[in-house]
Amino acid sequence: MKAERRRKLSEWLVTLPSFLWLLLLFLVPTALVFAIMFKPATPYGGIGEGWTLATLRTLGNPNYPAIVARTLWLSVAATALCILLATPMGYYMARVSPARRRLVLLLVILPFWTSFLVRIFAWKVLLHPEGMLKHGLVLLGLIAPETSLLYNAYAVLLVMVYTELPFAILPIYAASEKFDFRLIEAAKDLGATSFLAFRKIFLPGIRVGLLTAFLMVFIPSLGSYVIPDIVGGPTSEMIGNKIAQRTFVDRNLPHAAGLSALLTVAVLIPMVAITALRRKESPKDALREEGV
Amino acid sequence: MKPSRLPLIVTWAVIAFFYVPIVILVANSFNSSRFGGSWESTSLKWYVRLMNEPSIWHALTNTLAIATAATLISMVLGTSAAFALHRFAGSKLQKLHYSIIYTPLVLPEILMGLSMLLFFVALKVQLGLATIAVAHVTFCLSYVAMTVLARLQDFDFAIIEAAQDLGAGWWTTVWKVLLPMLAPGILAGGLLAFTLSIDDFVISFFVAGPGSTTLPIKIYSMIKYGAPPLINALSTILLAITFLCVIASQYLSNRGRPAA
Structure with missing residues (x-):
């Protein structure tokens, strides 16, 4: 009895510091977003007294459905492309020699550690109207000199894939590494083609990795803001850009909170769905995968 | 059956995709031209400007x-x-x-x-x-x-x-x-x-x-x-x-x- 109480006490003691910190600085502020969207804005950019539905009404702004739709298609496309590229990479990395595998892993991790802004900027330089890529493509006659590679939705998609790809590669690689490749050989011995074995045996085998990759790419993509801000134009704005504009340009915090609340709900749906799915699949693995 | 070379090709193509913009950026930092469309001359002038x-x-x-x-x-x-x-x-x-x-x-x-x-x-x-x-x-x-x-x-x-x-x-x-x-x-x-x-x-x-x-x-x-x-x-x-x-x-x- 006494030992049990001591154990509980020490559990609380080591849990409390991080728990309280996150409760106060993560959960409370997130709840605050939902509260402040019902507050009036003051002319000086603050939060007024009383409650109002003004923000909720302005969310009916006719520009918003187009922006929400764009945010969704860009995120879906970026996630699909990342998984499409990361799956053969995971397969390759799981099958090569350990030395080669370490090299590829290091090469994948390095850009992921380098400055986010620097990587986006590198693309801005590359796609710039006076940049190298544009010159080359015009010389080859592939594009007309007046074509702009920058400031459109495809540039945003390209850079999103560039920055998110490591988040797809790592979980897919982690799952592939645990996959028993003898199963593929067995399938082939039984007459399956390489592609059939890949599709029917390998893909289901790394399902947990694919789900994690989906989560790690899709959710941050929904909240993209810097990428469309730097390489996108007015026709490629996403929800994130609107949140930033309401915060920094119009200084209407309740409105920014309303958009954030919308984004939070959009993010929580796939997150809860996938976590539940993964728990059901393999409760033990799920915990370990998340630790990657 | 010969194993597919596709995973190998995709892997190294993606790695090239990761590094090409970075390499060009680093190279351009030593280029005296503003946008790196052409190579004017190798210089450290941007580094000097940065220090100041x-x-x-x-x-x-x-x-x-x-x-x-x-x-x-x-x-x-x-x-x-x-x-x-x-x-x-x-x-x-x-x-x-x-x-x-x-x-x-x-x-x-x-x-x-x-x-x-x-x-x-x-x-x-x-x-x-x-x-x-x-x-x-x-x-x-x-x-x-x-x-x-x-x-x-x-x-x-x-x-x-x-x-x-x-x-x-x-x-x-x-x-x-x-x-x-x-x-x-x-x-x-x-x-x-x-x-x-x-x-x-x-x-x-x-x-x-x-x-x-x-x-x-x-x-x-x-x-x-x-x-x-x-x-x-x-x-x-x-x-x-x-x-x-x-x-x-x-x-x-x-x-x-x-x-x-």
């Missing part, structure tokens, strides 16, 4: 101060969190604890940025270096906790019991046995926190106040409002530093582990 830009040095000082504070605090909080998650795994409290540590890792940064801005505005806290540091601890904590937790998976708790059987008190066990054995994991987590803090733009931008410009905020305004060649030079320096840090952390987190 006091606002960059000021931003760098702010960034390092924030990163140091955020790293130290998140190392303490993250390590105790990882210990709790591992030691008391399975309890209701730890399941909840795990979700509030895990969620900030996947949530878009802009949500954390805005929610913390609202929090500080509601409490009428003056925005500045301190608010940025507090915001950084909030996301760094999760990364440290996850890194240390991964390390704890191969930790043998029999050693702790052995120490206690031999008469070590609680304090001695923690200081002389547990922490030294976890040190590589804690350091790797700290290094990760430090790098993430130095690199963070979105959250910092939301909770920054007048006079608390950090390096990423400075780089962002340079990208938005001119001076591309200067950023090339600055980026090259940053790339060199991060590459060194990654190699150091790889070394730390692999040390003492069987070769993978």
Whole structure:
């Protein structure tokens, strides 16, 4: 009895510091977003007294459905492309020699550690109207000199894939590494083609990795803001850009909170769905995968 | 049947895709032409200009101060969190604890940025270096906790019991046995926190106040409002530093582990 109480006490003691910190600085502020969207804005950019539905009404702004739709298609496309590229990479990395595998892993991790802004900027330089890529493509006659590679939705998609790809590669690689490749050989011995074995045996085998990759790419993509801000134009704005504009340009915090609340709900749906799915699949693995 | 060469081709094509923009950026930092459309001449003039830009040095000082504070605090909080998650795994409290540590890792940064801005505005806290540091601890904590937790998976708790059987008190066990054995994991987590803090733009931008410009905020305004060649030079320096840090952390987190 006494030992049990001591154990509980020490559990609380080591849990409390991080728990309280996150409760106060993560959960409370997130709840605050939902509260402040019902507050009036003051002319000086603050939060007024009383409650109002003004923000909720302005969310009916006719520009918003187009922006929400764009945010969704860009995120879906970026996630699909990342998984499409990361799956053969995971397969390759799981099958090569350990030395080669370490090299590829290091090469994948390095850009992921380098400055986010620097990587986006590198693309801005590359796609710039006076940049190298544009010159080359015009010389080859592939594009007309007046074509702009920058400031459109495809540039945003390209850079999103560039920055998110490591988040797809790592979980897919982690799952592939645990996959028993003898199963593929067995399938082939039984007459399956390489592609059939890949599709029917390998893909289901790394399902947990694919789900994690989906989560790690899709959710941050929904909240993209810097990428469309730097390489996108007015026709490629996403929800994130609107949140930033309401915060920094119009200084209407309740409105920014309303958009954030919308984004939070959009993010929580796939997150809860996938976590539940993964728990059901393999409760033990799920915990370990998340630790990657 | 011959194995498909497709995975090999995709892998190296993706790696080329990762590095081509970086290599061009680094090369351009030594090019005296403004946009690198053509190679004028090799020069260090952008580096010289960079050295004479006091606002960059000021931003760098702010960034390092924030990163140091955020790293130290998140190392303490993250390590105790990882210990709790591992030691008391399975309890209701730890399941909840795990979700509030895990969620900030996947949530878009802009949500954390805005929610913390609202929090500080509601409490009428003056925005500045301190608010940025507090915001950084909030996301760094999760990364440290996850890194240390991964390390704890191969930790043998029999050693702790052995120490206690031999008469070590609680304090001695923690200081002389547990922490030294976890040190590589804690350091790797700290290094990760430090790098993430130095690199963070979105959250910092939301909770920054007048006079608390950090390096990423400075780089962002340079990208938005001119001076591309200067950023090339600055980026090259940053790339060199991060590459060194990654190699150091790889070394730390692999040390003492069987070769993978």
